[in-house]
Amino acid sequence: MVKVFAFDLDGTLTQHKTALDDKNRTILEKLAKQYTLIMVGAGSCIRIHNQLGGFPMDIIGNYGMQYAKYTLDGLKLVRDDVIPCADKALIEEKCNIIREKYNFTEYAGDNVEYHASGCVTLPLLGTKAAQEDKLAFDTDRKKRRAFYGEVCELFSDYNVFVGGSSSFDMAPKPFNKYYALDLWCKENGYEHSEVIFVGDDYGIGGNDESVYLSDFRFVCIDDYTRLDEVLSSWL
Numbered sequence: 400m401v402k403v404f405a406f407d408l409d410g411t412l413t414q415h416k417t418a419l420d421d422k423n424r425t426i427l428e429k430l431a432k433q434y435t436l437i438m439v440g441a442g443s444c445i446r447i448h449n450q451l452g453g454f455p456m457d458i459i460g461n462y463g464m465q466y467a468k469y470t471l472d473g474l475k476l477v478r479d480d481v482i483p484c485a486d487k488a489l490i491e492e493k494c495n496i497i498r499e500k501y502n503f504t505e506y507a508g509d510n511v512e513y514h515a516s517g518c519v520t521l522p523l524l525g526t527k528a529a530q531e532d533k534l535a536f537d538t539d540r541k542k543r544r545a546f547y548g549e550v551c552e553l554f555s556d557y558n559v560f561v562g563g564s565s566s567f568d569m570a571p572k573p574f575n576k577y578y579a580l581d582l583w584c585k586e587n588g589y590e591h592s593e594v595i596f597v598g599d600d601y602g603i604g605g606n607d608e609s610v611y612l613s614d615f616r617f618v619c620i621d622d623y624t625r626l627d628e629v630l631s632s633w634l
């Protein structure tokens with residue numbers, strides 16, 4: 400008995416970092432009449448809310464470190480965990496191990512990007528790399544997947560994701576989308592079996608992989624413009 404649809408955003412409902420279009424907005428509106436909807440995102444709640452054009456739904460952000468409820472007065476942040484990076488020098492050192500071993504010692508800008516939440520990004524081409532270089536770097540993710548396991552081992556305090564176009568994104572453990580959705584179910588009285596997660600990034604190192612590999616039912620999206628076809632039996 401399905402009661403909840405949980406959604407990823409980028410690549411599932413929209414193009415990466417692009418506004419929700421009318422077609423997929425209509426799908427959310429239809430689903431919202433029958434089901435509870437929840438976003439489970441990697442970015443901040445406010446970024447997700449804005450990208451959704453203010454669509455009225457609650458949002459889990461930063462892999463569960465943030466939670467925001469939609470109210471008639473707008474979005475209200477009710478949880479905003481911050482886990483400060485304990486030892487930046489150690490993070491830099493570990494990033495340099497990867498850079499030296501895999502020949503990424505030349506980069507533009509900074510070695511590491513630190514986010515306010517405590518999440519960390521290792522941008523292989525640097526924080527100031529040109530957009531076209533980033534996009535062309537690893538379109539099939541094979542380059543990064545080749546040493547993904549090693550990055551996970553090295554940054555054992557973090558859940559590591561093959562993120563963006565040329566980076567590794569890391570959230571302090573235990574935060575990932577599975578942890579976030581499980582916590583949300585406990586807080587809101589849902590069984591896992593009552594939830595369907597809809598996401599696109601279910602491959603190795605993808606930020607939806609933790610849900611894909613779990614007991615939650617997972618609907619795979621490989622083309623966000625065909626979301627209606629994949630979800631047709633629930634619409």
Ligand SMILES: [Mg+2]
Binds near residue numbers: 409410599600
């Ligand atoms: Mg995605």
